[in-house]
Amino acid sequence: MHASFVSLGQLLKFAYDATGVLPRKRAERTGRNEKDIKRISKQLERLIDEEGCLMARSKELIRVLYSELAGTIQNPKVSVAIRESINDLFDVYHNVVCNEVTYLSPKDSLKRFYGAHAIPELVLSIQKHILRLNIAAEEFIAPPENDWYLPDISENSTIIWPLDKAMNWIYIHCQTNRTQFHRAGMVIHQDDPEIRQNIENASNWQSGTTFPSWHGLHWNFSRSMDRLVAAEGAYQRAISAKEKESILYVLFLARLSTYVSKQLKEAYGEKFLSEMLQLFKRQRNWLVADLQTFKAQTDNFIEQHAIPEEQHNSVWFKLSNRHWSWFTDQCRHCGATMQELIATSEDHVIPETKIAQLCNQYGDYIVRAALDSLVSVSDLHKSFFGFWKAILKGFDLKKSIITTEADVAAYEAEMRDNQLLNGLQWMVHWNRALIHYRKHEDKEAFRHIEKAFEVAQYSAGKNQYEIVNQFIELAAKNNNWKSFKNGVLWANYLGIRGRWLSNYELTDENLRHAFNIMKNTHFRYGI
Secondary structure (H helix, E strand, O other), rough: OOOOOOOOHHHHHHHHHHHHOOOOOOOOOOOOOOHHHHHHHHHHHHHHOOOOOHHHHHHHHHHHHHHHHHOOOOHHHHHHHHHHHHHHHHHHHHHHHHHHHHHOHHHHHHHHHHHHHHOOOHHHHHHHHHHHOOOOOOOOOOOOOOOOOEEEEOOOOOOOOHHHHHHHHHHHHHOOOOHHHHOOOOOOOOHHHHHHHHHHHHHHHHHOOOOHHHHHHHHHHHHHHHHHHHHOHOOOOOOHHHHHHHHHHHHHHHHHHHHHHHHHHHHHHHHHHHHHHHHHHHHHHHHHHHHHHHHHHHHHHHHHHHOOHHHHHHHHHHHHHHHHHHHHHHHHHHHHHHHHHHHHHOOOOOHHHHHHHHHHOOOOHHHHHHHHHHHHHHHHHHHHHHHHHHHHHHHHHHHOOOOOHHHHHHHHHHHHHHOOOHHHHHHHHHHHHHHHOOOHHHHHHHHHHHHHHHHHHHHHEEHHHHHHHHHHHHHOOOOHHHHHHHHHHHHOOOOOOOOHHHOOOOOOOHHHHHHHHHHOOOOEEEO
């Protein structure tokens, strides 16, 4: 397997699994029938296989994902916060695929993405949307522990998962136990298949024997709470609409966190999971402390100007957007200052006294999160150095008009000997394509650029841009319109512009074919 990040389809499939919106059992209630669910699953499979229009298909599947969530997450603020946080993560991943080269396997590339990008973005995204949407005003209830939505890992490696913690909190909050919560006051000898199944499922979920879909979890607890409210005598519990809503949101977040955490542990081990939890908590605590001043200022603004309650949401939204714009500028300015300090210091390390001064100026989060990022980049560069030298050597071959097949074969052999070929197959095929391209041997050039195009996806970063354009051009010259369309669709995903069609030196007939495909796929032109 060549080096790459995971595909867009695999990432979207993970989002579906993590949110649990597709039922696991045929009996689970959902707004969609079995035919719809099979269709969605088939679309995900096709996206994973990179079939069809990536952008259109992914946008449709993301829309379906949000639609499924909206059916059970009905508070508009919470629904928007979840949606925007997922969007933020997709945007970060898109930026990485478009700009970063990787020499690692998909699994290891994803591992680096978690620590270098996903966790830091999640810390920011959660706090940003909580503030701008004024979610605190909804007065939801939640477990009192600060880390209720994160796993607890003890010294003897015992892990208490968030879903287990959330379910225990719900039973305590409702002043009952698991059996009576799901049995709703029925005596032991009474037999109701649904209730018996609810109790069995809840027991299996807490023990970790099975894991619920979101629909299964939502249905079980919704029905159980309805029965508790309707029960008579000592078994009856008063659960307000706000409490029920809060409990369901706690379950959703706990289930989501449990799924992601278990996947991290299974893929990379307990040590890595612990490191990611420490990174999240560390950066979250820095950020929350930094945001205290902003929250106090916004509360004071509302009070001093006697803002009516119905306008509070608007005030929080506007002031939050202004704050985050300023915050982004501060992060950028601090990063540039730190880079300059590193470059000018003898040992390329920022002194602690200077770090303290920067914290006073910018706040703990901006400075210390940047230091975390610098450590991550430094660790990458140490292992990346040999690979980067190999890339530069490949570009030297590409620039030279006298590069021969023998030169490329020697480069390929060297990369294989140095165990770097998996990350540089695209460079090898690209150079071979260019040799034939310069000789106007379009058929042979296309054979190699097609291979370069395939392996450069999700691995070559910005280097994909030129490869994609050459792939599109050579596909047109070879009348391969299926490949031409695939190239255009991938170019759309990368957000790159195509060359003017006249630069492709196509026949009139080929120009018409190319123009129609570009028009139908809304491909953007450029010089």
